[in-house]
Amino acid sequence: MANFSIAQPLSLPRHPTFSNPNQPTTNNERSRHTLSLIDRCADLRQLKQIHAQMVRTGLFNDHYSASKLFAIAALSPFASLDYACKVFDQIPQPNSFTWNTLIRAYASGPDPLRSICVFLDMVSESQCYPNTYTFPFLIKAAAEVSSLSLGQSLHGMAVKSSVGCDVFVANSLIHCYFSCGDLDSACKVFTTIQEKDVVSWNSMITGFVQKGSPDKALELFKKMESEEVKASHVTMVGVLSACAKLRNLEFGRQVCSYIEENGVKMNLTLANAMLDMYTKCGSIEDAKRLFDTMEVKDNVTWTTMLDGFAILEDYEAARDVLNSMPKKDIVAWNALISAYEQNGKPNEALLVFHELQLQKNIKLNQITLVSTLSACAQVGALELGRWIHSYIKKHGIRSNFYVTSALIHMYSKCGDLVKAREVFNTVEKRDVFVWSAMIGGLAMHGCGNDALDMFYKMQEANVKPNGVTFTNVFCACSHSGLVDEAESLFSKMESNYGIVPEDKHYACIVDVLGRSGYLEKAVKFIEAMPIPPSASVWGALLGACKIHANLNLAEMACTRLLELEPRNDGAHVLLSNIYAKSGKWESVSELRKHMRVTGLKKEPGCSSIEINGTIHEFLSGDNEHPMADKVYGKLNEVMERLKSSGYEPEMSQVLQLIDEEETKEQSLNLHSEKLAICYGLISTEAPKVIRVIKNLRVCGDCHSVAKLISQVYDREIIVRDRYRFHHFRNGQCSCNDFW
């Protein structure tokens, strides 16, 4: 028996809703009056007062009255599971209704599995049998925790209890099977329901939408219509969501008219679903019109609108929406951060994150941290990344697979492979994304064999690789010259792993072959492709032609690439470099003229370095930095010192696009990575590692200079270029000059 004490003599609540001009006189009337008060309770305090009075007057001994009180304690908006349990313990011999109510309360609580324990107590301790009310709650709990085996067991029990055909039980099972990813079982249950109701259809439609088959959801909706089942507002939410996922504006608009013509009851959720459909389908005008007419808006409304602008990369409008929100929440902030981060604007994402940190009463969640870590990875903001890592530990934020993968990715891309491995090693569970992130990290640092080991360990751990895993593995092979391994794995992708190679995988293999000098083999591989080669396939071949100075093949690859992407500046620059390397200066100038006439610009080289949490960017020949004078002063000193150690500038690296007044050597010295390294030398002390991130591939001269600086100045330098990492130490680079 729980310990429940009546704290004070009951005084009927003074709350105005409780005043009753006609005081009840008889016992029956008093009971009825008390029961009506239960229904009108506004908070737990009032309920407890009624409880006390019921105990005092003996009304609590009446089973019906006690269970009414209990149901409110367990399920009302102000419910308290703790208190409800105490009330439950006071009820002698609870009946099915009371047990079911307790099961229901637990099933929708924070720990749904506890409802199963209550169910087991009910079966073992009471004379009550589970009925058509019991199973939907239990099955809901199984759905909440996505436990297929539990769902299946409950399904079996329901059948044995002769309630398997009940439409409520069947509908819960459909929902549960979808949640557990067992679409076949969900469909089987659906077909066995003899008298399907609208919820049966809704469960199927919603299930298909949520499990990535919006087309099937729409098919089902059409079938539902043909069977003349009247759609509800929940049906329409599902159907609109399917349209949004399919980006089918035309059908989406028809659905909106359907809702109006068929008198489907509108509510806020449905209006939000319409708004979402318009924004996802790219019709911001429709969205704005609807948004302006909505009298009631919640945070979903605001965030959907914000996201709509973000999709169109209208960040100013998105920002306005955030500013206008009456109560900004973390989801809205996350929407803006991830919009920037996913559209290649990581610096902007970080600025928003810093602003968010200044807000009071808004707690960062996993999504905030994952998006921000990804932005850190892009710009190489290692210090902020570390801060987020310690924030996660300090605030006990539950690390899920997304967070773990994001941390591994951040540490790897910021050049701290040791820390990336540490994160990987300390987690107990790893899914395919975690493994792939680690393989990707090893790949970009040139640890090809370690990456392959990881790939095999992953399979020993019974984790199935996906397309991303293979991309990362091939990338690792490419940077380490592991041609045979890459070819062998590629040939098994479909047969052994069931993954159909995509364009990016073909591009990887061309890269593997090409880098290692097997140019003819790479061409034959392209010719045998079952899908048309994409720009990235030709780009990989072109890159290899540059390394191995194969002019004829380069011209062919570039022509094919430019047929697909006429405005690919990288291709123009690569070809120009190859011409220059072969001394074909006429061709260089023709290409340069072509670029000028067509307004095509070479992406300027840009290198960044993080000092005390601030990212400093340097463009080629940059004078914008406040300490530019000192940087150039340091650069001169460095070059003199290196020359006296025997360094000679690699003029062959000055390949193209030099303005006439510049000398070749000056041009080399203006490279952004040299400026960033020099800034690192003057802003930090040994033995701090100098970490630089460059947007393009590092040039040969800068590579030699970095090696020499690491020796002459005894500083470790880590440079991330567009393709991989270079660790310079004692005059050597981790890439073994193979990049």
Added chain:
DNA sequence: TTAGGGTTAG
């Protein structure tokens, strides 16, 4: 006598 299943943003 009581009640239940399906709903939108990241």
